[in-house]
Amino acid sequence: MSDDQRPIIIRRKKIIKKHHGGxxxxxxxxxxxxxxxxxxxxxxxxxxxxxxxxxxxxxxxxxxxxxxxxxxxxxxxxxxxxxxxxxxxxxxxxxxxxxxxxQTRPSDVRRHFQGLQERIKRAVEDDPVLRELADQLRFDITREGLRIQVVDSEQRPMFELGSDKVASYMDRLLRTLTPIINEVPNEITLSGHTDSLPYAGGERGYSNWELSADRANASRKVMLDAGLDTGKLLLVTGVADRIPMDGVESDDPMNRRITLVLHTQESAEFIKRQGYFPQDQAEYEALIRSQLEQEGNFTDQQPLK
Structure with a gap:
């Protein structure tokens, strides 16, 4: 068969449409x-x-x-x-x-301080003498730990006017707190505060600075006499009228107070490193942040505990 006689075969590719699947x-x-x-x-x-x-x-x-x-x-x-x-x-x-x-969670630490706060409240409530001081106690759970403030009042001052002599009910309160504090591992700090009423000689002589420090030290002595473990005490300070209570005038008697803080382990170690106790929360966080940066352990996502 010649080439001209060969049949022409046309091959067409069959396209089968398939489903794309799911x-x-x-x-x-x-x-x-x-x-x-x-x-x-x-x-x-x-x-x-x-x-x-x-x-x-x-x-x-x-x-x-x-x-x-x-x-x-x-x-x-x-x-x-x-x-x-x-x-x-x-x-x-x-x-x-x-x-x-x-390595406990902060929530566990908070529960620890809440339980401690309730114990102190019950001890005060069970004492008929201290029961009258219940409205002069202020409790706060902060990053530092449990802060207990015993504020003054004109009817029941904690110390004699212009003196560091401890009143009988303040003495009783400190002696009630001491065994409870001894039972927990937290270390403590004591700070004294006054109102803004100045002494006649101003700050060059005996002033609110000396008075606040003397009152804090007098409180320390009462607690030591009641059996406080000396190793638990980190710091005793007097801050005069420089840190008034929130919402009250600087000359208000409530500013005359003793602040006792039971510290967390982190807060206690921070105080030992820095050598003093920051009174302001922002200052505390700034110093913690600075310390972490110096040690190379700080990141922006790291919480301050």
Missing amino acids: SWKIALADFMTALMALFLVMWILSISSEESKQQVADYFSTPLMVALTSGDKSSASTSAIKGGGDDPSHAKGEQMRIDLRR
Whole structure:
């Protein structure tokens, strides 16, 4: 057969249209679900209280080993071998348990101070003499710890006028607080405050500076006489009228007060490093931040504890 007689064969490629499948739908559904969950979490956080947010932050900032062992288990070993780690009956193993116990959540620390505050309130309420001083006690749980302020009043002054002589009910109150303070591991500071009424000689002679320091020291002596552990006392200071109470005039008798702070471990160590106790919260945070920066341990996301 000649070339001219050969049949012409035309080959056409058959195109079969296939369905794209549903994999993209699954990916889109996953993305939308994640996006909805994100917005839900953001909405819940926006309506949550500060305490709830702090508890969430505490949960995620707690080391896994401490969380699994509740912060106090001898089996909290970093060894990959089951049963590995230090023997808790030995000194090194015991130290490990102490270190883990110290890594508690801030919420646990707050509960500790709340319980301590309730104990003090009950002790005051159970004493018929001290019960009359209940309205002169101020409690605050701050980053430093539990702050107890015993404020003055014209009817029941804590000290004799212009003197560091402790009144009988103030003496009784300090002796009631001392055994409770001895039962907890927190170290303490004492500071004395006065109102702005000056002495006749001004600040060059005996002034509110000396008076506030003398009153703080007189309170220290009463507590020592009542059996206070001397190792718990970090600092005794007098700040005169420089830190008035919020919402009152500088010459108000309420400014005449003694402030006792039971410190957290972090706050106590900070005082030991700095050598003094910052009275202002902003100053405290600034100094903590500065200290962390000097040690190279600070990041913008790091919470101040």
